[in-house]
Structure formats: C-alpha cells, structure tokens
Amino acid sequence: MVPSAAQLAWQREELAMFVHLGMNTFTDREWGDGTEDPTLFDPARLDARQWARVARENGFGTLVLTAKHHDGFCLWPTATTTHSVAASPWSAGSGDVVREAAEALRGRGDPVRALLLRPGTGTTRATAAAAATTTSTSPSSP
Template sequence: MLKKLSKTIAGIFIVTLAFSCEENKQVEAPEVVGPTPSREQLAWHNMEMYAFIHFTTNTFTDKKWGYRDESPEVFNPTALDVGQWMQTLKKAGFKSVILTAKPHNDFALDPSDDKKRSC
C-alpha cells in the first residue's frame, strides 16, 4: 500500500513539474496590497540570527541574578579572547552580536581608570 502511494505521489510530482516547466515566460509581479516593509526592515529581517552576550559580574560569581552587592574587583577577565567568541559565532551562522553593556545589576562595561568605582 505504501509503495503504491509513493508511486502515485511521485507521478503527481512529475506531472506538476512538467506543467510548470512547459511555459517559461516572464510574469509581472502583482500590485502591492497593504503595508510593505521598508528597505531597512528587509535588511534587518535578512540578518536572521543575533547573538546576545551578557558578560558581567555574574559571569564570575556564577549567579543567575546580580543584586548589586558584588565588588567591582570580581570582574577580572584575565584570559579573554573576544576574537574567539566572534569566530565561533560567525561559524554558527550569527550575522550580528549585541553586547549587553549595562545589565539590570548596574555593572557597566565602559572604559574607566577609576578602579574604586562601585557597581
């Protein structure tokens, strides 16, 4: 029964393909109906996958949520290879990366010479 059904489906596919290839003429696009996306919106849509990176004190304390009670000295990336992150994300198919520079716990990833600055 399954073999017969497979043959029938294959036959329908071949007939459909034959009819679709029979006329190879240009067809005009239909008129646009309703709102259409802008060029920028289409570009955003084509980016497909974004990676979100949350690199903060929680990375070093192994906490899911920070409570603003961590010392700034906890954040101490000694062997950071951001290039390796980007290579991995690119190989995985990500088109863009968003770095969370100031998560909910108020720890900011901004350049500062003030080592005594609190979270």
C-alpha cells in the same frame, strides 16, 4: 508602515548570538543586584575575536553584547558609576569589553550591536556602532 532598509537588514540576519558577560560570571549567581564588588570582574582570557569568529562560523548574522545588564555593571569605563570595568583589576582598570567586541566585529565586517538593560525596568536596545567607537564615554549610562 514600510520598514526602513536597516530594519529589513536586521530581519534578514535571522540569527543573533547574545553574549552575556558581567558580574554574575564571577559571582556564580544567576541574578545580580548591583552591590557586587567590581574588583571581582577579571576576565583574564577575554577574546572578543573568538566571539566574532564563532558567531560567523555558526551562521549568526550578528552578535549582540549585553554591555550593561540589569545589575547596572558597565562593560566599558564610564564616569557615571563606579560599578564598571574601570573599578576592576582587569587590564589595570583600563579595559573596555565594548570596545574590544566592536573592534573584533568591525575587523570581520560584521555589525556592532549592544544591549543595555536598565535596573528594575524594561530593556533598551541600542546599536552601539557609534557609541563603541570611543573608549571612556561609550554608551551613555542612564
């Protein structure tokens, strides 16, 4: 099998910075179970531009945001669950971490990628370039 151009580009990036921001950031627990109160999520000083800058300054070819961790908390507003930023006080419930990260990365000309983890199953890697362009429907929640 011959790798595609996109697969070769991914391999050439060599280093990837993973950003894990979610409910556990605010519950001080290593593992969440999906029963956390979404009103605890309030990243008052969130600065996705800093993430993009630090990634580039330190030689990371890409930054991957864990947009939905195994606990099911979605870092974008979605109608498919109440376990998302839409139910949090952050930005009066209209915040979208995925959108902010995508805008910060695109502003630097960097690739946009997100990691979606399904509760109790393996992982689903998704390039969120298309999904992160919308605010209320980005990425779909299985």
